[in-house]
Amino acid sequence: MKTVLLFSFLLSLAASCGEKPDSLSSNDAGVSSEQPVQDGKEYFINNSGDTIYYVNKTTAEWRDALNSNEFHILREAGTEPAFSGDLLEEKRKGSFSCAACGLVLFESETKFKSGTGWPSFYTPADPTHVGEIEDTSYGMVRTEVVCNRCGGHLGHVFKDGPKPTGLRYCINAASLDFETESDQ
Numbered sequence: 461m462k463t464v465l466l467f468s469f470l471l472s473l474a475a476s477c478g479e480k481p482d483s484l485s486s487n488d489a490g491v492s493s494e495q496p497v498q499d500g501k502e503y504f505i506n507n508s509g510d511t512i513y514y515v516n517k518t519t520a521e522w523r524d525a526l527n528s529n530e531f532h533i534l535r536e537a538g539t540e541p542a543f544s545g546d547l548l549e550e551k552r553k554g555s556f557s558c559a560a561c562g563l564v565l566f567e568s569e570t571k572f573k574s575g576t577g578w579p580s581f582y583t584p585a586d587p588t589h590v591g592e593i594e595d596t597s598y599g600m601v602r603t604e605v606v607c608n609r610c611g612g613h614l615g616h617v618f619k620d621g622p623k624p625t626g627l628r629y630c631i632n633a634a635s636l637d638f639e640t641e642s643d644q
């Protein structure tokens with residue numbers, strides 16, 4: 461119930477990301493509402509077989525953990541201005557993880573230059589790490605993408621991306637942290 465309320469709140473505040481709104485069929489990443497529990501913590505198993513524990517914090521805890529820009533984008537479904545994100549021109553090899561909880565979301569090999577002004581990827585690092593929610597705000601039908609571990613807003617996914625998927629994950633740089641391959 462708490463999750464439903466959170467998503468309703470995020471949907472009500474979602475702003476534009478990208479220039480070519482399109483609709484996608486709803487497709488959650490296979491994470492059901494009934495989660496297994498281990499050591500008192502809910503978790504899911506990703507496609508690599510890793511146990512991923514959910515991260516649940518109160519609004520006050522997120523305000524402490526994030527800077528004001530990250531909080532606005534990740535927890536209030538904000539959108540950074542186009543061409544403002546520090547990771548837009550990041551071209552090194554490495555991984556992009558959730559700025560709120562650290563879960564790896566995208567790999568540098570799938571990043572491409574979209575010209576929209578936001579970091580763009582054609583597929584998630586692991587499809588179970590990124591969730592999709594239908595977003596009908598601003599008179600458009602779009603698909604919001606969120607971090608599946610902490611529920612943080614990332615951006616939207618559109619169907620005008622490059623091969624091999626034809627998808628364009630339009631992601632706020634403020635929602636991501638980057639780690640170069642040499643640091644891993």
Ligand SMILES: [Zn+2]
Pocket residue numbers: 558559560561562563607608609610611612
């Ligand atoms: Zn997260």
